[in-house]
Amino acid sequence: MLGSTSVIAQKNVSISFDLSPSDTTMEVGVFKFYLSSISLQFEDNSVYIEPNSYHLINKEDSSPQSLTLSNVPDKAISKITFTLGTDSMANVSGAMDGDLDPILGMYWAWNSGYINFKLEGKKGNQAFEFHIGGYNGEQATARTLSYSVSADDTIEIKIDPSKFLNQIDLSSTSSVKIPGNEAVGLTNYYPNMISVE
């Protein structure tokens, strides 16, 4: 080789999702959400930040329940950080494409902004629909979460919609579809439904 360019070996990291409900009395109609701003921390404490990191994850069978981070330094991973939802930049910058295309049913036409998390279905006879969104000030619903992992090139994120639902008293709250206090309150239930391996 000419010169002395040092080459850092790179790899792809695959993140897969298990979105099945552990409670079999729960019927999931729609379960879609945004995962954004993914970063990985390595054992040497350096960090990889995925550029333009916006992913729509959809439980629907026809959708891939995985994503791939490319050009990741080939080092042992010790921590993953991501945001459940979209940052305000995505919400105020006009027309977007890719996973942020408003055609994907995760955008409010009457009150500009993305629906960060959508869960619809039935538990027993009780129907529920939760469309959680809002980006502005006290209405912000994006939640950043970090998990320790010990991984090389695959990470599995388990997001159990039953564990979200079980924290809600459906007899009093079964439908939230606008930004505001209720939507913000529901994001407090995110951590309990997520585990990372």
Place this chain on the structure above:
Amino acid sequence: MYSVKNYQHRIRYSIQMKKGWPEPIYNPRESNAKFELGKKLFYDPKLSRDGSVSCAHCHLSFTAFTHVDHAVSHGIEGKKGTRNSPVLINLAWNNTFHWDGGINHLEMQMINPIEHPAEMDNSLENVITYLNSNQVYRKLFYDSYSDSTVNSKAMLQAFAYFTSQLISRNSKYDQYKNKELKLSLQEKKGMKLFKKNCNSCHTAPLFNSNIYASNGLSIDTNYNDVGRYAISRLGSDSLKFRVPTLRNIEHSYPYMHDGRFKKLRDVLEHYTNDIDINNPYLSEELRKKIILSDDDKKDLIAFLKTLTDKEFLYNKRFRPSR
């Protein structure tokens, strides 16, 4: 010689600066292709679910892009909305859109009328499928983006391009400011009254404000429209609406967010006699009673008519291309 500097000079934005005017918030690069594409979308009834209603149905160029004599908007199958279709004037200077400011970017405005059940009642997905199946559109998209495949981003940007170009700044008032003509004595008296009583919210040269305010209207019991509160969920925003532009006001009747006033006389009657001062969030500017004599009202209306911009209203470029 192609220096970097020369190259930068050749970038031309669609909206040119004008003395005394603020910079526009939205100013895309000049593109005749996007203008034509956006205009075709604006006049195309096939964007609606049953192919009956285009944007121009409620936003007619001759009347400053609103629907005269219609208190509230009319959609497909004769469905009625709950608000007066707003004028489309100088949108490039607005930071939010709709009477409640629910839309935060000009490019995202179009989705609401397409999908609203009382307007076009269609889906964004259907519209994109239609556009992709149409060879004329595919060519226009190619002309704009060098790519004939239509996606929502390209459509929304082309549409916003067209609506951002609906610029009115050559009214009689503007010509007076440019010293091209003189105002009559009556118009000048009206201007003085306007500056004293109206300009703090309907601020020249745009004659609007990018704020929400309560102008003392009682809630309309047909619609129970709470205005900005529906978006912000703040009690203090109850019954507040965007402060609209008064440009071309002579032609954009009826007035107010629900079109309750048919004539400018009625509007002045409201501001002088009918303000609900019990509303705790009433605009501060309106707490002190506005007193206008009958002659004052005539003078003020004469001034408001100087905001009519015939070049804008009869601009052939804004009408459908053949």
